[in-house]
Amino acid sequence: MVTETDVVLPDGRSLHVYDTGPARVTVFWHHGTPNTGAPPGPLLPLARELGVRFVSFDRPGYRTSTPVPGRTVGDVAGWVAAVADALGIGRFAVLGHSGGSSHALACAALLPDRVLAAAGLAAVAPFDAPGLDWFGGMAAASAASLRAAADGRVAKEKHEAAAEFDPDVFTAADFAALKGSWSWLDEVVRAALADGPGGLIDDDLAYVTPWGGDPASISAPVLLVHGEEDRMIPAAHSAWLAGRCPDAEYRPSPGDGHLSVLRHAADALTWLAGHGSRSSEATTGAR
DSSP: OOEEEEEEOTTSOEEEEEEOOOOSEEEEEEOOTTOOOOOOGGGHHHHHHHTEEEEEEOOTTSTTSOOOTTOOGGGHHHHHHHHHHHHTOOOEEEEEETHHHHHHHHHHHHOTTTEEEEEEESOOOOTTOTTOOTTTTOOHHHHHHHHHHHTOHHHHHHHHHHOOOOGGGSOHHHHHHHHTTTTHHHHHHHHHHTTOSHHHHHHHHHHTSOOSSOGGGOOSOEEEEEETTOSSSOTHHHHHHHHHSTTEEEEEETTOOTTGGGGGHHHHHHHHHHHHHHHHHHHHTOO
């Protein structure tokens, strides 16, 4: 069962928060763009088996979470810390998909005393990543959307007003995932866009802005999984991140695109639960 509530932040803004309730290991889920923050439905049965508590929230600008114009990817660390404090959670793991993976990694970089382990699927590397051809290999529609964001809010808003879905950003495997085990994504995308593209615009503007935290400072173990056929965010992004993070495992996934890579989300959650448990035991001295 998922409970929903609004958590008021120290600055008076609020976040719409989701919580599956106390369990052995807490995992903060970071959603993609445009999604709501509802914990991933396809993973909830496994989470119960593993003893994982999912906590998540709609990022500012989505649904009832107060917009924060000009927010950065790194700002998420403060929001996660505030939600964890409100719920009485000390340490936790982080998991994300797509741009949500970037937010998860930023948490690990900026909250080293609280993040036990981090996992990301189809992560987006920092825009200022040295040596990375950031737009290289992207489908034309994906590159155009993010280039518009790089030109500023006005250009991005103009782009979104005229943008139409281009199926070329997804592979056949992606469409199969949408029709099958990850059809849940349709639900969270529709909910995210119900009140307009504000959250999406703020997300994309954040992706083309420095994070405010360096992946090289992450001390927790990191798992990165990326589809080798990803046309939205090419696998070079996760490869770069894996080379930057001190303790990272990179698993390229042949044949997978941006969405079908989620077939590995169960493995990522299992990996997180294991690392989270071991880290918690080491911290508390438990046997």
